[in-house]
Structure formats: structure tokens, C-alpha cells
Amino acid sequence: LLCCGWKSEGGTTPNLKSIVIGRCYNYITLINPTFRCDCEEVWRLFEEAVAPRSSCSVQEKDYQEMFSIMPQNSPCHQFLFWSKTRWTMEAYTTLMERVHTLEDTLVGYVFNQLVWCGHQQHTGGGFDFDSCPEWSTCPDHPVSSLWRQASQNFAETACGNITVLLNGSIHSAFNRDSMFGSVELNSLNPRMVEYVHLKVVSNLRGPFIESCSRGSIVDLIHILQTRGFRWTCTDNDLNLKMLQCIRDPQDASCQTCS
Numbered sequence: 001l002l003c004c005g006w007k008s009e010g011g012t013t014p015n016l017k018s019i020v021i022g023r024c025y026n027y028i029t030l031i032n033p034t035f036r037c038d039c040e041e042v043w044r045l046f047e048e049a050v051a052p053r054s055s056c057s058v059q060e061k062d063y064q065e066m067f068s069i070m071p072q073n074s075p076c077h078q079f080l081f082w083s084k085t086r087w088t089m090e091a092y093t094t095l096m097e098r099v100h101t102l103e104d105t106l107v108g109y110v111f112n113q114l115v116w117c118g119h120q121q122h123t124g125g126g127f128d129f130d131s132c133p134e135w136s137t138c139p140d141h142p143v144s145s146l147w148r149q150a151s152q153n154f155a156e157t158a159c160g161n162i163t164v165l166l167n168g169s170i171h172s173a174f175n176r177d178s179m180f181g182s183v184e185l186n187s188l189n190p191r192m193v194e195y196v197h198l199k200v201v202s203n204l205r206g207p208f209i210e211s212c213s214r215g216s217i218v219d220l221i222h223i224l225q226t227r228g229f230r231w232t233c234t235d236n237d238l239n240l241k242m243l244q245c246i247r248d249p250q251d252a253s254c255q256t257c258s
């Protein structure tokens with residue numbers, strides 16, 4: 001549509017095929033060289049799941065074949081879950097060793113932040129690079145379906161100590177409609193998980209809306225307790241605060257060591 005100007009937004013990510021295959025090779029070559037995977041086959045099975053279907057009708061099961069060649073068996077190190085805290089998650093995982101997120105698995109790494117969908121009406125095949133529907137307007141959205149399946153697989157294998165990063169500057173920090181609230185929490189196994197460590201992180205200048213003792217996080221703690229998880233909850237994790245202060249050293253709350 002446009003050459004060399006601003007990209008049009010909202011459709012399938014441009015160069016999707018090159019990005020998917022390239023990230024896959026990057027993962028198996030440089031990030032996790034012990035991992036075996038046929039990256040061309042990943043693309044083929046992905047395209048086969050998405051392209052023939054209209055943009056609101058790709059279900060988790062349609063990705064089944066692709067998932068079968070992308071095993072998600074992570075060793076039992078520190079699993080990290082997050083909801084509405086992408087920046088914090090990225091900063092935290094960059095600096096902390098042995099913290100494992102869905103984005104560290106092959107499928108999470110390959111599809112992180114990509115957008116894709118088939119054409120809306122008929123099914124002549126191919127991807128729609130001009131526009132894709134919002135998640136909220138279709139339950140069988142091709143992107144959310146893939147993440148639901150990936151998130152379920154990831155949470156089912158979670159073991160040991162797991163950490164959950166939640167956003168204290170919003171209402172419903174724990175949202176039953178989010179991936180964490182609707183998929184991951186239900187897939188955690190209390191017999192495999194030692195402790196659930198909740199960390200609530202608010203913007204330095206607020207607003208300070210939810211905390212370990214306020215709002216939806218209280219409900220989350222109640223659910224964890226009922227399901228037999230051991231848990232802790234921290235409102236002002238010093239490591240997270242320091243990361244925020246590296247980004248924003250001028251903030252008044254970063255002028256003292258507290």
C-alpha cells in the first residue's frame with residue numbers, strides 16, 4: 001500500500017514468514033542449540049492452520065500439529081508469569097538469570113508480538129496484511145488461540161517457585177478474562193508448584209490502585225489458597241523498584257535508597 005512511509009497498522013505483521021522462520025533458526029542455532037526443530041515445517045503447519053480459515057475462526061486445536069513439533073518442556077527453573085506488565089517482565093528477565101517466561105520457549109520466542117489472520121470473509125487462503133480483527137470481537141481469534149494453547153502448555157509444566165508480575169496501577173490487576181486469569185492460573189498444578197510469589201508493581205508516580213491487600217489481587221490470593229497453593233505477595237519489590245529507577249532516575253522516589 002505505502003512505500004517507504006509509515007506502515008499501515010492492524011493487519012498481519014509484514015514479512016511474517018521471514019520473521020517466523022528466522023526467529024526459529026535463531027532460537028535453535030544461537031539461543032538453545034540443543035533444541036531440535038524443523039523450522040520450515042513449523043511455518044508450513046502454522047500457515048496450514050491459519051491461512052485457509054477466515055479471520056475469526058482459528059481454534060486452539062487447529063494449531064495442534066504445529067505444537068506437536070515444538071515441545072515446550074522447560075526444566076524446573078523459575079517460571080515467570082505476567083499480566084499487563086510487559087515492560088517490567090522484559091527488564092526483569094533481561095537482568096535476572098534463570099527466570100523462564102513463555103517468551104523463552106520456542107513457540108513464545110517465535111510468535112512474540114506478532115499479528116496474523118486470514119481474510120475476513122471468504123477463504124481464498126493467505127494472510128490479510130491490511131487488517132485483522134480485535135481480540136475482543138472474536139473468540140476464535142488466530143492470535144489469542146495460539147497464546148491460549150501456548151500459555152496452557154507452559155503453565156501445566158510449571159514447577160518449583162513461580163513468580164507472577166501484576167500491575168498495581170490499574171483496576172483488575174488480576175483479571176479473570178486475561179490469559180493469566182483464564183488460562184494459566186487454572187493450569188497450574190499445586191502438587192508441582194512449591195510457592196507462588198506474587199509481585200505487584202505500580203508506576204513510580206502511581207496511580208496506586210491495587211496491592212496485596214487491595215482490589216482484585218485479594219481475590220487471586222483467595223483462589224490460590226482455596227486451591228492449596230503456598231504463596232507470598234510483595235508490594236514493593238526492591239529489585240523491580242531499582243529497574244524502574246534505572247529507567248527514570250529523576251523520579252523523586254528514586255532519590256533515596258528506599
Ligand code: ZNA
Pocket residue numbers: 080081082083084085086101102103111112113114134135136147151177178179180181184
Ligand atoms: N508474547 C506475547 O505476544 C503474548 C504472550 C501474547 C499473549 C499472551 N502471552 C502470554 S499469556 C504471556 O507469556 C503471559 O504469561 C500471559 C499474559 O497474558 P495476559 O494475562 O492476558 O496479560 P496481558 O498483558 O493482557 O497480555 C499479554 C500480551 O498479549 C500483551 O503484551 C499483548 O502482546 C497481547 N495482548 C493481550 N490482549 C490483547 C493483546 N494483543 C492484541 N489484542 C489484545 N486484546
